[in-house]
Amino acid sequence: MIIGLFNHWVVIILMMIGLYIVIAHGNLIKKLVGLTIFQTSVFIFYISIAKVDGGTAPILADGITQYSNPLPHVLILTAIVVGIATTALGLSLVVRIKETYKSIEEEEIQQQDNEEQLTKHKTEDSA
Amino acid sequence: MINIVLLTLLVVIAIAIIRMKDLFAAVMLAGIYGLLSASFFVVMDAVDVAFTEAAVGAGISTLLMFVVITMTGRKEKSIRHKPLPALFVVIITGGLLIYGTLDMPYFGSEDAPIHNHTSPRYINDSMQEIGIPNIVTSVLASYRAFDTFGEVVVIFTAGIGVLTLLSIARTKKNDEEIESINDSMHQQHLVVRIIAKMLIPFIFLFALYVQFHGDFGPGGGFQAGVIFASAIILYAMLFGLVTARKVINQIFIQLIAALGVLLYGSVGIVSLMNGGNFFDYNVLSSNPITGQHLGILLIEWGVGCTVASVIVVIFFNFAGRRELQQHKKPSQDKESSK
Amino acid sequence: MITHLPILQVITPLMAAPICLLLNRSQLVWMFSLLASGLAFLISILLLQQVMISGVISYELGGWQAPWGIEYRIDKLNAFLLLIISGISTVVLVAAQTSIEKEIPKDKYTYFYVLYLLSLTGMLGIVATGDAFNVFVFLEISSLSAYALIAMGQKRQALWASYQYLIMGTIGATFILIGIGLMYQMTGTLNMADLSQRLPEVAQTRTVFVSFVFVIVGVCLKLAMFPLHLWLPNAYAYAPSIVTAFFAATATKVAVYLLIRFTFSVFGLSFSFTTIPLQTLFMALGLIGIFIASATAIYQKNVKHIFAYSSIAQIGYMIVGFSLSTVTGLTATLLHMFNHALMKGAIFLALAAVIYRVGNVELNHFRGLGRQMPLTMAAIVIGGLSLIGVPLTVGFVSKWYLLTALVEQGWWPIAVLILLGSMLAVVYVWRIVEVAYFKAPLDENIKVKEAPVSFLIPIWTLVIANIYFGIDTRLSVQVAKGAAQSLFGVSP
Numbered sequence: 001m002i003i004g005l006f007n008h009w010v011v012i013i014l015m016m017i018g019l020y021i022v023i024a025h026g027n028l029i030k031k032l033v034g035l036t037i038f039q040t041s042v043f044i045f046y047i048s049i050a051k052v053d054g055g056t057a058p059i060l061a062d063g064i065t066q067y068s069n070p071l072p073h074v075l076i077l078t079a080i081v082v083g084i085a086t087t088a089l090g091l092s093l094v095v096r097i098k099e100t101y102k103s104i105e106e107e108e109i110q111q112q113d114n115e116e117q118l119t120k121h122k123t124e125d126s127a
Numbered sequence: 128m129i130n131i132v133l134l135t136l137l138v139v140i141a142i143a144i145i146r147m148k149d150l151f152a153a154v155m156l157a158g159i160y161g162l163l164s165a166s167f168f169v170v171m172d173a174v175d176v177a178f179t180e181a182a183v184g185a186g187i188s189t190l191l192m193f194v195v196i197t198m199t200g201r202k203e204k205s206i207r208h209k210p211l212p213a214l215f216v217v218i219i220t221g222g223l224l225i226y227g228t229l230d231m232p233y234f235g236s237e238d239a240p241i242h243n244h245t246s247p248r249y250i251n252d253s254m255q256e257i258g259i260p261n262i263v264t265s266v267l268a269s270y271r272a273f274d275t276f277g278e279v280v281v282i283f284t285a286g287i288g289v290l291t292l293l294s295i296a297r298t299k300k301n302d303e304e305i306e307s308i309n310d311s312m313h314q315q316h317l318v319v320r321i322i323a324k325m326l327i328p329f330i331f332l333f334a335l336y337v338q339f340h341g342d343f344g345p346g347g348g349f350q351a352g353v354i355f356a357s358a359i360i361l362y363a364m365l366f367g368l369v370t371a372r373k374v375i376n377q378i379f380i381q382l383i384a385a386l387g388v389l390l391y392g393s394v395g396i397v398s399l400m401n402g403g404n405f406f407d408y409n410v411l412s413s414n415p416i417t418g419q420h421l422g423i424l425l426i427e428w429g430v431g432c433t434v435a436s437v438i439v440v441i442f443f444n445f446a447g448r449r450e451l452q453q454h455k456k457p458s459q460d461k462e463s464s465k
Numbered sequence: 466m467i468t469h470l471p472i473l474q475v476i477t478p479l480m481a482a483p484i485c486l487l488l489n490r491s492q493l494v495w496m497f498s499l500l501a502s503g504l505a506f507l508i509s510i511l512l513l514q515q516v517m518i519s520g521v522i523s524y525e526l527g528g529w530q531a532p533w534g535i536e537y538r539i540d541k542l543n544a545f546l547l548l549i550i551s552g553i554s555t556v557v558l559v560a561a562q563t564s565i566e567k568e569i570p571k572d573k574y575t576y577f578y579v580l581y582l583l584s585l586t587g588m589l590g591i592v593a594t595g596d597a598f599n600v601f602v603f604l605e606i607s608s609l610s611a612y613a614l615i616a617m618g619q620k621r622q623a624l625w626a627s628y629q630y631l632i633m634g635t636i637g638a639t640f641i642l643i644g645i646g647l648m649y650q651m652t653g654t655l656n657m658a659d660l661s662q663r664l665p666e667v668a669q670t671r672t673v674f675v676s677f678v679f680v681i682v683g684v685c686l687k688l689a690m691f692p693l694h695l696w697l698p699n700a701y702a703y704a705p706s707i708v709t710a711f712f713a714a715t716a717t718k719v720a721v722y723l724l725i726r727f728t729f730s731v732f733g734l735s736f737s738f739t740t741i742p743l744q745t746l747f748m749a750l751g752l753i754g755i756f757i758a759s760a761t762a763i764y765q766k767n768v769k770h771i772f773a774y775s776s777i778a779q780i781g782y783m784i785v786g787f788s789l790s791t792v793t794g795l796t797a798t799l800l801h802m803f804n805h806a807l808m809k810g811a812i813f814l815a816l817a818a819v820i821y822r823v824g825n826v827e828l829n830h831f832r833g834l835g836r837q838m839p840l841t842m843a844a845i846v847i848g849g850l851s852l853i854g855v856p857l858t859v860g861f862v863s864k865w866y867l868l869t870a871l872v873e874q875g876w877w878p879i880a881v882l883i884l885l886g887s888m889l890a891v892v893y894v895w896r897i898v899e900v901a902y903f904k905a906p907l908d909e910n911i912k913v914k915e916a917p918v919s920f921l922i923p924i925w926t927l928v929i930a931n932i933y934f935g936i937d938t939r940l941s942v943q944v945a946k947g948a949a950q951s952l953f954g955v956s957p
Contacts (some may be wrong), residue, residue: 004233009225010134015643016221017141022632024213027203029150029195033157035635037141040164040184042642044137047173048130049650052242053235057172058262059344060254066237068172069246070262072649074271075598076176077263078278079642081349081434082605084183085285086635088441089612091195092292093628095448098199100621105204109625121766227647227675244653244663245532273526273535277590277602280479284583284606287486288613291576385483392480395472405472407528 007048014041026106028094032087039083046072046079133167151193151201158189174345175263182353187438190360194445198452258416259342259423267347268423272406275426276391278349279433283388286437290381293444295451320365330358338431342420348427352434359435360442368446377443380436387433394425470515471524471537474508474547475589477501482582491574495562498578502558502585505551513544517947523595531595532659538595541948545799546592546722549806553714554585557814559923561707564817567824568705569617577617581711584610588719597645597731598655600723601638604687607719608634611712615704626699633696637686640679647676648731660731668736677740680727688720690784691754694777701773706817709769713776714810718802721783725795729952734790744788751784752882759889763896768819768826771893772812775852778886779805785883786867792949793873797866799945804851804859807934811927812848815841818916818924831897833906837913842901844924849894851931854887858935862942 018041021034050072058070094104101109140160147153161184168177232239253265267275334355341347363371395405403410408422481501485494516522516539524537539547558581569577587607591600612634616627649655651672652663667673682693689697701709728737738744755778762774779801786798816826818841823830835842851860864887871880906913916924934941 004236005228005231007130007134007234008228008231010131010138012221012224012228014134014137014141015224016217017138017145019220019636020213020217021145022636023216024210025203027150028628029192029199030153030203031632033144033153033192035632036157036184036188037144037160038636039639040161040180042639042646043176043180044164044167045643046646047168047171047176048234049232049239049241049646050173051171051235052237055172057174057345058250059174060250060260060262067250067262069242070249070266071241071246071655072646073173073176073263074267074274076173077179077267077349078274078598078602080176080179080183081278082281082602084188085281085605085609086631087188088191088285089288089292089609090628090631090635091191092289092441092445093612093616093624093631095195095198095445096292096616096624097621097628099452100624104199107204113622113625223675223678224643227672230670230672231650239650240653240663240667241650242653245655246653248533269527270529270534271527274599274602277599277606280482280583280586281602281605281609283483284580284609284613287576287579287583288609288616291573291580291613292616294572381486385486388483389480392476395476396480399469399472404524404528405469405476405526409528 008045011041011045011048014044017041028097028104028106029091031106032090032094035090036083036087039079043076043079043083046076130167130170133163133170137163137167148203149201150196150203153203154189154192154196157192158185161185161189175261175347175350178345178350179353182350182357186357187353191441191445194442194449198449257419257423259420261342261344263345264341264347264423268426269406269408269419272395272422272426275430276395276406279388279391279430282437283384283433286381286384286440289441289444293448295447316365323361323365327358327362330354330361334358334435338427341427342423348430349434351427352431353438355431355435356438356442359439363443363446368443368450372443375439377440380440380443384433384436384440387429387431387436389429390432391426391429394422394429398422467511467515469524470508470512471522471539471593472526474505474512474551475537475586475593477505477508478582478589479586482579482586485575485579485582489575491571492562494575494578495558498561498582499555499558501582502551502555505585505589506548506555509544509547509551512539513541513548513944516541516544517944532654532656535599536595536656536658537593538658539593541944541951542725542799543592543722545803545944545948546718547589549718549803550585550588550592550715553806553810554581554711556923556926557707557711557714557810560710560814560817560920563917563919564707564821565705567821568619568707573617577614577705580610580614581708583607584614584711588715591719592722595657596655597648597657597660601642601645604638604641607716608638608687611716614708615700617705617708618703619705620703622699623703626696626703630696630700633686633693637683640683640686642683644676644678644680644683647672647679651676657726657731661733664732664736668740674740677727677732677737681724681743684720684723684727688717688724688780689777690780691750691757691777694754694758694780697777698770698773701776702767702769706769706813706820709773710810710813710817713772713813714806717776717780718806721780721787721798721802725787725798725952728787729795734953738790744790747784747788748879751781751788752879752886754778754781754784755883755886756889759886759893762893763889765893766828768828768831768897769813769816771828771897772809772816775890775893776805776809778890779809779852781886782863782867782883785879786870789870789874789876791870791874792946792953792955793866793870795949795952796942796946797863797870799948800866800941801863803941803945804863804931804934807859807927807931808848808851811844811924811931812852814920814924814927815844815848815916818920821920822913822916828897828900830907831900832904833901834913835898835902837906838915840921841916841924844928845901846894846898847928847931849890849897851935853890853894856935857932859931859941860935862935862938866942 018038050069055066055068165177165181257265337346338351401410409415411418522539590603758777851858854860854864
């Protein structure tokens with residue numbers, strides 16, 4: 001059982017490292033790096049379930065009878081594209097956030113928002 | 128056991144990324160992570176995926192992150208703001224997943240359900256039904272063509288999203304200023320520039336090869352698009368954005384991106400008109416196999432066009448924003464705090 | 466062409482998006498988007514008609530048979546959703562051109578419409594498809610366009626809200642991807658109908674259990690179900706008003722649809738409600754959500770925030786109906802999806818009109834608006850009454866069904882709690898009414914004009930729909946009940 005499932009366990013550890021970076025880190029770029037790792041590890045999971053022992057790449061050739069499963073490959077090709085699309089959009093948000101907040105640390109941004117909220121309400125209440 | 132070695136390396140890198148305070152190094156490691164997972168995909172027989180992951184995970188996404196870091200600074204604040212809740216979530220999720228593996232078919236086992244329900248038809252019949260050797264391309268471009276269409280729309284959406292966020296109405300004066308600075312800067316890299324100039328045509332050629340070779344081996348529209356775009360990006364890096372933009376106009380690239388999506392969709396609409404279902408390539412020609420070939424050829428071009436132009440658009444806008452930030456303090460005040 | 470309706474439903478806005486980019490003239494692009502969305506609405510009406518008469522429609526994309534190719538599968542449930550989404554999208558688009566004048570820079574108009582259409586495409590695609598992986602792809606189309614649309618808001622907070630939504634949304638989508646992967650691993654298929662056939666064989670395995678949990682958690686993140694709702698209030702409050710109106714009325718409905726589709730159709734009723742205590746869990750979370758979100762709404766100073774929290778509370782009602790897992794309970798949920806779309810569409814469009822005239826929606830800027838913008842404010846009041854569940858509005862109908870469903874099962878205390886929850890809605894709606902009608906304007910010299918006709922037409926279309934479907938419930942109830950019955954496998 002250990003040999004049969006070991007692969008999956010390592011992949012799960014990889015996923016969780018990615019997820020941990022997303023949640024635990026406050027730096028916006030680091031979060032996106034974490035997200036990439038999380039997603040890439042899910043891709044690794046999909047690709048490893050497609051593997052057949054003794055199989056080869058799913059490109060038909062004479063004299064080969066055992067192929068690995070092509071469908072997860074197709075799904076992951078799509079998912080990789082989705083991943084880069086998300087990263088690109090996330091990064092452009094980071095650029096704009098840096099321009100307007102002068103920071104890319106979650107805490108500092110949140111703090112600025114809170115302060116702004118407070119001053120606004122104070123001026124309103126006094127008016 | 129090469130897969131075990133690769134996986135262990137991946138774990139080591141991932142842990143290093145957590146600990147790395149220098150964003151530049153973290154991104155570099157993330158690029159290596161992408162490259163290593165691409166190697167893992169090769170070991171797992173997923174050559175098409177490996178090709179794409181190497182181009183995207185190690186290439187494009189690393190490049191974009193670098194561009195952004197030059198704008199935002201490379202140091203991460205040392206506070207890790209919520210390690211405990213994160214650890215809690217991760218342990219629960221990971222524990223659940225491990226629990227789920229207990230009933231999984233073993234790694235590599237032939238009699239797992241996924242190898243015995245839908246995939247035999249792809250492996251055994253795709254040659255008769257589609258007529259091309261690369262099964263991944265058959266499934267991607269014909270059996271599940273609609274997913275791939277969705278994928279093209281996703282990348283198109285991302286392109287438009289980046290445009291809305293980062294595009295700046297540029298003035299000629301700005302461009303000229305930047306260009307003069309760039310010229311002096313780029314003069315230094317004369318040797319690199321000459322070599323790159325010789326390389327770029329070959330990269331284009333390789334992109335075309337990948338585009339057409341997708342039927343027989345790893346490759347296809349997406350990979351070709353990325354390679355094509357990388358040649359243009361290389362040009363822009365060495366000769367300056369303004370020059371690159373003169374060669375390839377931004378509006379023109381947008382047009383190509385839209386046309387790529389339309390080309391892909393039109394194949395479906397033509398099959399509707401010919402009496403088939405959406406994306407039924409059989410009706411495109413009197414001979415079903417010829418129809419399949421034609422359909423796949425056309426949609427791969429749609430994919431290639433959209434992917435190449437969107438990646439170029441994304442890069443141009445990131446880099447353009449950066450140039451403007453560096454050479455001229457942009458008027459941010461009107462956008463910030465109201 | 467009639468047999469191709471399912472695919473035309475999705476492909477119409479999809480193809481219109483790149484064409485819009487080519488047109489690139491704001492007025493033209495707007496009219497073209499409106500046309501495309503209107504066409505999608507027309508198609509959805511035809512589809513619903515066809516489904517009500519002849520039952521499930523299956524459409525094989527690429528002409529490939531179901532588990533090998535991708536199938537579009539339209540039954541009463543998704544036909545109903547398609548109608549809601551494309552209908553609201555069309556009505557909201559009518560006001561779009563005037564509204565974005567004040568909120569979005571001119572050179573971004575075209576991008577705005579392209580993204581709007583893509584977002585519509587994504588939602589329609591999620592609902593129409595019968596393939597689990599295809600759900601993921603279209604989910605990402607709708608999410609990516611949503612992030613970009615929200616970031617178009619005027620204030621810098623919009624960027625931050627959009628980023629947070631992007632992180633949460635991507636985690637949710639990746640969870641769904643993991644869930645789908647595990648399902649696929651155990652069955653070898655991605656087609657929903659095929660999955661529902663093959664899952665029972667392996668239902669006892671721990672892997673299937675985990676895949677169920679991951680799909681549900683992922684969907685709940687997208688759904689902004691309490692306690693996973695934190696991304697929603699700011700995303701709604703800082704997005705451009707038109708975007709808020711569109712999303713508030715449709716986006717969460719799509720997520721509720723996915724929840725219903727996966728629990729009822731894919732995993733099956735007996736699996737979903739026996740393997741984990743879904744009923745107790747969802748009932749509790751739904752109720753807590755209603756109370757906490759409504760109570761938070763009361764303390765907000767920004768009216769968009771008030772109604773954003775109210776949306777989270779309304780999701781709670783849908784979840785409670787869903788958790789009953791009875792025909793009446795599900796009917797109540799489906800009705801509330803339809804009705805909530807009408808209410809929130811009307812309210813957020815009216816808020817868009819207020820932003821157009823006043824410039825913001827802070828509560829104290831509503832002073833005197835009752836007299837200055839009578840038609841707009843009347844719309845907010847009627848929408849608010851509907852939220853509370855006053856008779857003669859649609860809100861009453863869905864609350865009535867929800868209470869009936871609870872009483873049917875003997876859940877009296879819960880029914881009382883639901884009524885109490887509605888009282889909280891009275892409070893936050895009253896706060897707006899009080900300021901708008903009983904307080905003198907901030908500055909008497911500033912004359913605020915009534916909203917332009919391009920706002921009033923869509924707003925009042927929705928308000929009238931709120932009242933019409935509150936009185937004549939035949940159509941909505943018939944469809945919702947039919948959909949619920951077919952999910953339970955009861956012949957009507």
